[in-house]
Amino acid sequence: MLHGIDILGDVGIGISLVGVFYLVVAIIAVWSFGRQRVAVTSQRPSVTILKPVCGADPGLYENLRSFCRQTYDGPLQIVIGAHRETDPAVAIARQVIADLPGVDVTLVIDGALAGSNYKICNVANMMAVAKHEVLVIADSDMRVEPHYLDAIIGPLMQPGVGLVTCLYKGRPERGVASTLGAAFINSGFLPSVLVGRWVGADTGCFGATMVLRRSTLAEVGGWGALINQLADDYVLSRLVRDAGYKVVISPYVVENIVLEADMLALYRHELRWQRTVRSINPVGLAASVVNNPVPLALLSVPLSGFADGAWLALAAALAGREALIYTCSRIFGQVPLRAALVPIRDVLSLIVLVASFCGQRVTWRDQTFQVDQRGKLTFEGDPLA
Numbered sequence: 001m002l003h004g005i006d007i008l009g010d011v012g013i014g015i016s017l018v019g020v021f022y023l024v025v026a027i028i029a030v031w032s033f034g035r036q037r038v039a040v041t042s043q044r045p046s047v048t049i050l051k052p053v054c055g056a057d058p059g060l061y062e063n064l065r066s067f068c069r070q071t072y073d074g075p076l077q078i079v080i081g082a083h084r085e086t087d088p089a090v091a092i093a094r095q096v097i098a099d100l101p102g103v104d105v106t107l108v109i110d111g112a113l114a115g116s117n118y119k120i121c122n123v124a125n126m127m128a129v130a131k132h133e134v135l136v137i138a139d140s141d142m143r144v145e146p147h148y149l150d151a152i153i154g155p156l157m158q159p160g161v162g163l164v165t166c167l168y169k170g171r172p173e174r175g176v177a178s179t180l181g182a183a184f185i186n187s188g189f190l191p192s193v194l195v196g197r198w199v200g201a202d203t204g205c206f207g208a209t210m211v212l213r214r215s216t217l218a219e220v221g222g223w224g225a226l227i228n229q230l231a232d233d234y235v236l237s238r239l240v241r242d243a244g245y246k247v248v249i250s251p252y253v254v255e256n257i258v259l260e261a262d263m264l265a266l267y268r269h270e271l272r273w274q275r276t277v278r279s280i281n282p283v284g285l286a287a288s289v290v291n292n293p294v295p296l297a298l299l300s301v302p303l304s305g306f307a308d309g310a311w312l313a314l315a316a317a318l319a320g321r322e323a324l325i326y327t328c329s330r331i332f333g334q335v336p337l338r339a340a341l342v343p344i345r346d347v348l349s350l351i352v353l354v355a356s357f358c359g360q361r362v363t364w365r366d367q368t369f370q371v372d373q374r375g376k377l378t379f380e381g382d383p384l385a
Contacts, residue, residue, distance in 0.1 A: 008300075008303045009300050009301075009302075009303035009304025009305065009307065009310060010300075010304065011300075012296050012297070012299050012300030012303055012304070012310070012313075013297070013300045013304060013307075013309050013310050013313045015289065015290060015293075015296050016293040016294075016296040016297035016300060016313045016314070016316075016317050017293070017313055017316070018290045018293075019290040019291065019292065019293025019296060019297075019317060019320075020293050020313070020316045020317055020320045022195070022290050022291060022293070023293065023317075023320035023321060023323070023324050024320065025195055025198070026191035026192070026194070026195050026324055027191075027323055027324050027327045029191060029194035029195045029197075029198050030190070030191055030194055030324070030327050030328055030331050031327060031331065032194075032198075033194050033251070033331070034330075034331035034332075036251040037251060038147075038150075038151040038154070038250070038251050038252055039154045039155070040147075040150045040151070040154050041150075041153060041154040041157045043153070043157045044072065044073050044074030044153070045074060045132075045133060045134045045153065045157075046074060046075035046076075046077075046131070046132035046133060046134065047072065047074065047075070047076050047077070047132055047134045047135075047136060047149060047153065048076075048077045048078075048079060048130040048131055048132040048134070048135055048136070049067055049076070049077070049078045049079070049136045049137075049138065049149075050079050050081065050123050050126050050127075050130065050135060050136065050137045050138075051064060051067060051078065051079065051080045051081070051138060051140060052081050052082075052119050052122035052123050052126070052137075052139075052140065053080060053081065053082050053087070053089035053090075053092075053093060053122075053140045054082065054083065054087060054089060054118065054119075054122070054140070055087065055088060055089055056088040056089055056092060057089070057140050057141045057257070057259075058141070058173045058257050058258075058259035059141075059143065059173065059257045059259075060089060060092050060140060060141075061092050061095060061096060062143060063140060063141060063142060063143045063257060064080065064092070064093060064096045064140075065096050065099070065100070066143045066144045066145070066148075067138065067144060067148075068096060068100050068103045068105060069100075069103075069146055070146055070147075070148060070149045071146045071147060071149075071150070072149040072150060072153075075131075075132060076104065076132075076149070077104045077105075077106070077130070077131050077132055078103065078104065078105045078106070079105075079106050079107075079108060079126045079129055079130055080093040080096075080097075080105065080106070080107050080108070081107075081108040081109075081110070081122045081123065081125055081126035082107075082108075082109050082122070083109070083110065083111050083113075083118065083121075083122060083125075084109065084111060085109055089140070090107070090109065093107050094107065106129050108125060108126045108128070108129055110122075110125035110126075110128075112125055114224070114227055115224075115227030115228040116227075116228050117226065117227055117228060117229055117230070117232055119139075119207075119232070120223055120226045120227045120229075120232050121227060123137060123223060124222075124223040124224075124227065127223070133213055133214050133215070134153065134156065134211065134212075134213055134214075135211070135212060135213070135214060135217065136149070136152065136209065136210070136211050137207070137209070137210045137211075138207075138208060138209050138210075138254070139207045139208060139256075141256055141257050141258075142168060142208050142209070142254045142255065142256055142257075143171075143254070143255045143256075143257055144254055144255070148252060148254075151250055151251070151252035152164050152166065152209060152211050152250050152252060153211070154250075155248045155250050156211050156212070156213075156248075158246075158248070160245060160246050161245065161246045161247075161248050162212060162213075162216045162240040162241075162243065162244075162245025162246060162247065163205055163210065163211065163212045163216070163236065163237060163240040163245065163246075163247045163248070164209070164210075164211040164212070164247075164248050164249075164250055165204075165205035165206050165208070165209055165210055165211070165233075165237070165247065165248070165249055165250070166206065166208050166209035166249070166250050166252055166253060166254045167190055167193060167194075167206065167208065167249060167253050167254070168185065168206065168208035168209075168253060168254040168255065168256040169185060169186055169190065169253050169254070169255055169256065169332040169333075169334055170182030170183070170184070170185035170186050170256050170258045170334070171255050171256065171257055171258060171334065172258045172259070173257060173258065173259040174259065175259075175260070175262075176263075176341070177260035177261070177262055177263050177265065177266045178258045178259050178260045178266075179337065179338075179341065180260075180263075180266060180337075180341065180344065180345050180348065181258045181260045181266050181269065181270070182256075182258045182334070183325075183337040183341070183345050184270060184345065184349065185256060185258070186325075186328050186329070186332060186334050186337075187321075187324055187325045187328045187337065188291065188345075188349060190328060190332065191324060191328065192288065192291060193249075197249065201284070202237070202238070202241070203249070204231075204233060204234035204237045204238070204247075204280070205233045205234070205236060205237040205247055206233055207232075207233050208254040208256065209250070209254055210233060210236060212236075212240065216240060216243070216245065219243055220236070220239035220240055220242075220243050221239060225239060230275075230276050230279055231276045231277075231279055231280050234276075234280050253332060266348075267348075267351075267352065270348075270349075270352045271352055271355055271356060274352050274353060274355075274356035275356050275359075275360075277356070278356050278357065282357075285353070285356065285357075286357070288353065289350070289353060291349070292346050292349045292350045292353070293313075293316075293317035293320065293321070293346075294314070294317045294318060294321055294342065294343055294346035294347070295343070295346050295347045295349075295350040296317070296350070297310065297313040297314035297316075297317040297318075298314060298343070298347075300313060300314075301314060318342065318343075321342055321346065322339065322342065325337050325342065
């Protein structure tokens, strides 16, 4: 039995050292991405921005207003959509419209649910008033700068490009849970996408920003192809690629306002993220255990009988994680996570990763769904109850 524990300790040390190598690669990938520059095009096609809302997200007024205050020199329409008049986001949207009388902003309230993905149902309902050929879809908890549209339209004008997306960085509003949630985005999600792109993986696209032409959307099946999918953004990118177009990540990074009520809310949110990834790529998600070398090294210390190698692996993992956090904070302009919270963040990531393989349920906007092996969502209970 003791010999078996020693073997587990050696395995833990080995995997954590692989994780340290991953952290080094991630640092290089982040620096490389940070050297890219946004290419602005002279073409200014007409654009409709679709903003689905549900609930009063933190800073929702400022988020919506930021999309309405673009310096884009071309026809621009903003459409905000909600399912219910009683949604608290509706009053905020109306305030934005009242405060910006010179901006073409339309509010759509439509409770129709053609499928189980509420956001895509909302976006599909909004299409009835969308005027323009180029569509920009962006989640409600995102905030952008005035040159955002110029930065994302440029890549779409390149030959063969069918879809443009953006990475996003987290800005915590308040509290430890929000700080840990933003840290997952800034030094977990972001580097993993950039490493994946380096090795040629299909990194998909992201709800932070999805830009495509109406004609491309129609060619790949319209919103109906996504309306029951949990990973709607990934499915859209796959359909666009299958149609023969390129999917491009813009150098522009959107800001995600993170406000988690408590640690349980954070856990449920990240569990939904990871089960979304599992529905897309279960093998890749399992392999991502190496992205969290700190808790693996921590486990290897007692399992190895407190061997020197385990302590060295732990020191290397902590140093590598701190270096990646520092690099991401420099590149993306975010406050680095406090050193005392680094082990907590990594342990939580490992717990969520393991839990993502232990069930099929996800919680989304206070609704519970079952997710099948193909990523299809099914309601539990009454829709929008």
